[in-house]
């Protein structure tokens with residue numbers, strides 16, 4: 264099965280703003296694909312290009328092998344769930360869902376059957392007569408889903424459909440969306456700035472920034488093997504260590520030199536030559552922290568550190584520690600009744616260590632991306 | 647309670663204004679319709695229903711019918727022009743929007759009477775419009791552009807169009823145009839989206855536009871007088887004739903009463919329907 268919805272080198276500018284800047288993307292049939300990125304990175308514009316509300320300045324859009332770049336929205340077999348839902352306020356729930364079928368002049372009996380099936384799917388059979396103004400946020404969202412799905416689109420486009428809902432409802436709708444995707448088997452193109460949503464729903468994710476795609480991959484690939492500092496910092500937390508490749512080791516490992524820090528072993532899958540500067544990304548939960556020095560191992564990186572801040576988060580605790588010239592964030596799950604040692608506190612001397620495979624050498628690094636990481640508390644705990 | 651009194655106090659000036667300059671004259675007209683005329687243009691003693699009953703014997707039906715359809719046609723044309731205009735203005739960028747609104751309002755800077763006279767010279771047999779039409783072969787030199795029903799409807803449309811555009815624009819400005827995109831997304835062609843989503847969305851503006859055009863159109867007097875011919879007289883002209891030529895105030899009043907009732911009936915019908923529609927929705931919202 265090849266690509267189903269394809270963007271080929273698509274660009275779109277609004278005046279001086281380059282909203283989408285040469286994006287190529289291939290989405291497979293039946294896939295749940297997410298566009299993930301910060302606000303203003305061009306996600307909505309990508310959806311509008313797919314829906315036909317915008318025409319690209321450059322590049323083509325293909326659907327099921329056909330070039331749809333010039334087709335108006337009503338002639339594309341894609342449907343959109345708008346960020347604001349955009350339900351028709353003058354029509355009842357029933358008429359909202361029937362809208363697409365009625366415009367398509369389908370037989371009355373068929374319309375009735377299809378709308379009723381949709382109402383069952385969204386469990387709102389008893390609300391069919393209500394107007395959108397009388398519905399709750401979650402109900403509106405479900406009607407928007409039904410109104411789009413009833414047309415059996417080839418691709419369903421969803422623009423931050425959960426952004427307007429509160430946390431609990433969002434979690435429930437997340438599960439519902441997932442179930443609906445499994446049930447109807449339609450290709451979903453899902454736009455969100457929420458990494459949690461993208462991670463939990465998607466088969467694959469494209470991380471976008473400033474109109475470009477930074478990385479495409481499964482949620483695990485994106486999280487575990489970020490290619491750029493932006494991806495590493497935007498998806499979850501991370502530590503960036505500015506370093507230089509010192510020498511190669513056996514196999515694909517190499518030694519990195521970091522100023523004010525012991526040398527570090529890292530997996531050099533990108534084959535970066537000695538002498539080159541490189542940024543290492545280490546996720547805070549991959550770093551271990553303890554009072555006792557771990558047993559030495561050739562693949563383990565160890566550094567002494569001093570705790571500068573402790574932030575209790577419930578399931579986990581965040582430790583900001585200073586190791587040499589570096590501030591490092593460590594995330595640790597605690598087991599209240601399986602304490603291996605007495606709790607680590609502010610100003611304690613500790614050891615931190617991580618396995619060489621858990622550090623990622625980044626291909627691209629932009630200085631500003633460090634700011635995306637929850638910034639360390641400055642000057643706290645320093646007399 | 648105190649707040650209510652204060653609020654009521656605020657409405658007193660406008661209430662007094664309406665009472666003095668709208669209600670009292672209207673009532674006066676109603677009263678006069680039931681008084682006999684005297685031969686000198688004044689009011690005779692006593693009361694009578696003869697004037698009202700006499701109306702039916704005059705050949706007013708033709709004129710009433712013409713008044714009605716000329717006003718209806720004017721309203722329809724105004725709506726047909728105002729809907730796309732209101733849509734376009736609301737969708738324009740803020741800067742262009744102000745410019746366009748300005749263009750709608752600018753005619754009001756010139757006296758209405760002068761503008762009607764301007765049309766007279768425009769449509770004059772020797773006037774520029776006629777010359778251009780003849781030059782383009784769209785009209786023969788004999789085609790009259792002035793002093794007929796078409797001229798009356800043209801100038802009425804010109805006069806009332808801004809009054810139709812403004813309420814529709816006001817409604818369109820509040821309209822969420824993403825709904826049009828949603829309709830297009832669901833397969834509606836541009837015109838279908840306009841009809842099925844935009845039109846219901848600006849319904850209130852359309853109702854206002856119809857009332858605001860139809861009612862003054864029904865009472866037109868200057869326009870048919872100046873650009874209409876003998877066979878394009880409207881009720882307004884007849885009323886004026888009864889006052890100025892026949893000097894028969896009761897007769898003029900009786901005609902006015904008929905016109906007022908004709909105008910009031912659809913207005914009340916619309917208002918009543920809106921009331922009825924609003925109430926159940928409020929109850930539902932409280933229940934749900």
Ligand SMILES: Nc1ncnc2c1ncn2[C@@H]1O[C@H](COP(=O)(O)OP(=O)(O)O)[C@@H](O)[C@H]1O
Nearest residue numbers: 277280281282301302303304305306307308309
């Ligand atoms: N119609 C438009 N006119 C002008 N600028 C726009 C328009 N639509 C989007 N933009 C700009 O393009 C950029 C990308 O916008 P958008 O695709 O909506 O981002 P996202 O959905 O990721 O938040 C933003 O800087 C936004 O301001």
Ligand SMILES: [Mg+2]
Nearest residue numbers: 303306307423
């Ligand atoms: Mg957006």
